[in-house]
Amino acid sequence: MSSKTKQTGLYLALLTLVATLGGLLFGYDTAVVNGAEKSLVDFFIKHITTDNAYAVSMITQYKILVSTVIVLVLAILSTQIFKLVGRTKGGITVAVLFVVAIIWIVNYVSQAVPTDTALLQDMADSIKGFVISSALVGCIIGGSISGFISNSLGRKKGLLICAIAFCISAIGAWNPDGFNFFFINDAYSFVIYRIIGGLGVGLASALSPMYIAEIAPAESRGKLVSFNQFAIIFGMLVIYFVNYFIAKSGDAQWLTNTGWRWMFFSGIIPAGIFFILLFFVPETPRFLAMKGNDEKALSVLSKIVGEKEATTELAEIKETLHEKSSPWLSYGWAVIIIGILLSIFQQFVGINVVLYYAGNIFRNMGADTDSSLLQTIVVGIVNLTFTCVAIVKVDKFGRKPLMIIGALGMAISMILLGFTFYFQTVGLGSLILMLLYTASFAMSWGPVTWVLLSEIFPNSIRGAMSIAVAAQWLANLIISWTFPMMNDNKWLTGVFHQGFAYWIYGVMGLLAAFFVWKFLPETKGKTLEEIEKFWKK
Template identity: 65%
Template sequence: MALINTGAGANAIGVQKGNKFYIVLLTLVATLGGLLFGYDTAVVNGAEKSLVDFYITPMLDPANYNSITAPIIHQYRTVFVVVLFIVVLIVCTLIVKLLTKKKGLPVSLIIILALIIWSYYFLTQALPTVAATIKDTADSIKGFVISSALIGCIIGGAAAGMVSKGIGRKNGLFIAAIAFLLSAVGAWRPEWFNVFGVMDVYSFVIYRILGGIGVGLASMISPMYIAEIAPAKIRGKLVSFNQFAIIFGMLVIYFVNYVIAGRGDAEWLRTEGWRWMFFSGVIPAFIFFVLLFIVPETPRYLAMKGRNEEALKVLEKIGGKEEAPIVLTSIQGTLHETNRPWLSYGGLVIIIGLLLSVFQQFVGINVVLYYAGNIFRNMGASTDSSLLQTIIVGVVNLVFTVLAIFTVDKFGRKPLMIIGSIGMAVSMLALGLSFYFNQQGIGALIFMLIYTAAFAMSWGPVCWVLLAEIFPNSIRGALSIAVAIQWIANWVVSFTFPMMNDNVGLVEKFHHGFSYWIYAVMSVLSAIFIWKLVPETKGKTLEEIEGFWKKK
């Protein structure tokens, strides 16, 4: 997963020494948004098998065709088309911003027209009746249900800039906290809180989308809040806590899932256990919601809204009365930064930003983070063992993420990214071969851990360092298109994995190895991309990096 370092507030809190305790307190509260980001997106890892057994498996029983299978498929098509339209409208909005209205509107209208034609075909085709076709459709629905939170992430991520600018950073985090709370409760008992007029499985999907909106908001606003509240000298370290919190949140929920799974047998886990995995999110979400009452709005936002006296009080509390007026003046001097068209520096910087986001997801990391339990069960592990092994994956992810944070300025961005890509390619190739030759065991687990370590020390945090550095200040808003594409790519990978991994024909030929070879190929392509196109930004000022694009 990724930290969205917006760069906002890069000059927010001057050079003051700061009230360290108060600053750390505010940072910890804001990083709860990051923790919930990791917690909410990874909770599905432990619940995935039970969700499938509870909602999807009954579809495959011919006796349930009229009562369960046909209605689920029919509503799936409708809900999927609605979701696709939302995602496409977000993409089209970004296209218009990128290409301007004159060029962007015609392109967007063509895309929307094509989607309308496809949707008509998709909605009007006959329902499948052959067992193999029903199985393929069930795999699609499985991917849709498991990855549903990511749809919300796309929406929340796209709205985060508008929300943070319109109602403030603090209120944006409040909305995220409420979304987390409602999602945890709704996903716990989707049939009790089904006010949407859909089948219970899609009530669950809607509540997961709501949680994803919270993730999307927090993914941008949490690091933005920290960046705008922190003194310049320690801003980088404090913002990096948010990345740590995301990975730590994943590790916490892996452990929570393991504990909950141990409370009952397989039948209890299928009917009740998965519910408590989602409901457990109420605890950190409620703590986050309550603690937000004690933190102030950021000085930069207050100054943007002309609330200078309030901004001054916050600055005094953070860094003392002597420096507060100086810092406020500094903030006011950055409020009128010029915004240039996104293509002012040519298309290369945009293309690199988009490809960084796409490759970060297409190498398959979120398959590991969301489906690790499924992968380990395919290796022959029991449910308990698979959840325990998932905890090991989480620990490795955390350790190597911290390692990357401390080495990115020493070894450089490109070497870490290329080495990470090679490590991922080799380990995914080996993992696919271990499945293909039915040699799953300790070796396959080691390949999985090597892959996780390789990603965590490279494409995880370092990708976001590059994205934060390569976009010049005057087109910083273009980062939003890279963020949106990252969430969309995340959704595509998570949605398609069950279709590749569980497809009957592919399983017969490749024994679950096919999808891992796809991710290995993507890892190789990512290494070539970094080597050929991405500039090294280590030790360069933002002005020097900006000059690189001007030369292009």
């Protein structure tokens, strides 16, 4: 290997490393709530069933916030519908959605605050799901505007916005009562700061793999984009350790009052490092070419692929940019629908229930707080290990085989896990099934979904990736919000002994395997331009 080749390889590796810090923060920020979940419930939520005035205030503001979230999500959905089918065709659909939403909101907000203890507990479970998963509201917003941000400000500036959002969220979630400028309950001040962090996660979830995909050569693109997923999982593992050692620093009361705050504040360290390093990386060649800055694009390409290949690579990029303002349906519905379904199935298999509520699940298996956090670290290690398997195999084994095998592995694991709860035989076997499920996801749908999303959208409609990313976060919010309602509901628990939710996720795994087998094209070894030609056919 020549010294020039080594230089370009090192430069590419450094750019990938910086971009993957967005993935690390993605994992760090979303998984931090796992260790803090019980403390947040004890600090903010459990008093709902014992303090009537607190219950009225919390539930009233909760209804207003939920209504606001619904309107916000509908507004985001509306912009995506307009971009897909135009204002004329989309106007009727949007109008119907808003009318139905307004009728539901008026009815929902006008309902009296329940006084029955059982109903209050159900409402507390719903609020718990909202508080724990609140960052996902920001993720939906960030994911939906990622296309606009990436095309108008650029990939690099978009990642800078991510870093700033992470910093604000870490500080605000650390002290939501002290920085409560919103004239609402402290619990919902916490929610707002988590939403700001979620905005950063949503943007990073699209921009980090996009940045890597646009600087990586075709032969190593799958591997390099997979490193973003590695960084996500590594970020999760880091925060699992941080949460564990913070929890060990004091007793249960200290953890409820103070410990959880430091879990969130710890995110300021990786966020600050990410912010600083972004000033030392260039914009991607594809964005520079899109903006007509060919000279700078050629300079960046020369450092990535070498001077000889740079001119050819730039010519191929420019060939795909003649339709840079193309409507999102220029390549038909197939690429849009496949992107959306990839995102939805990645979440509906239930992975983020494991990542956000692992401590809760292990406590249901009989573990105490320290043991549950330790077992969560084991899940994180398995997740990281099998993500490495995917990184090694994704460019050799292919995308489709990994996705099908992974989906079937998750389906079997979740269905059997549900039976261990149903027959009340929870123990070591349940832990093994949880680890098998995590391994199946980590070697397939975790990293490979992001590889596929970064590959399948043609350059001229790359902004349409925002639809898939927004759908992913909306599906994540639905799953994460509803899990406590299913898992803690007295009737469902009485009948299914907490096995019901896992069966739902198992069925979704089977459907995901069928979808990949039947509809997903293989992209292994193809350049982005070759994949674009596939959709044209």
